[in-house]
Amino acid sequence: MKNCIIGLMASAGLLLASAAQASVINFDELDAGGKLASLAKTAPYAGLTWSASWFLGDTTVGGYDNGAHSGNEFVSNGFGVNHLGISSATPFSFSGAWFAAPNTNGSRASWINITAYDSANQLIGSTGNIAISASYALIAANFGNVARLDIARDKGWFVMDDLNVSSGTSVPEPGSMALMGLGVAALAWARRRRQGN
CATH class of the missing domain: 1.10.12 (Lyase 2-enoyl-coa Hydratase; Chain  A, domain 2)
Structure with missing residues (x-):
């Protein structure tokens, strides 16, 4: 027995x-060319649709030497935008991402809040307001069947890297x-x- x-x-x-199928999206196969450039040019990226206010950057951009958690590339929020979206027509699971406030002279975010919604726009859950600083911190979550993530901040700039997502559904493959x-x-x-x- x-x-x-x-x-x-x-x-x-x-x-x-x-x-x-789990994956870590680290943006390192993209090339920001030493500046902040719209991520929309590569959309969809990694099977996800990114709202127009996501910007790709690398650690050579002034004030973003701490921008990448791993490698050299990262994404940042666009000008004056408080809510950024990441979505997919295929449901996915989200387990977290790494966030920091860049070393810029301008306004820097002090907290991040990630909210997940399903394909019917029903709330799945929220991380609540999680404090961030110039050092990268993991904002962990356990959201499944996600169609859209909304990432909000209080003010200023933030950087994000190493987004942890899983594709697939609860239906196993035939093999x-x-x-x-x-x-x-x-x-x-x-x-x-x-x-x-």
């Missing part, structure tokens, strides 16, 4: 692992279902064989 339970747990783990079916059949066969002895 113990082996049967362990086998079922392993099959379920394989099934869940293959149902979604995983077949693998799990074979595992269950093998466990049933082994159990019958043991009972016959």
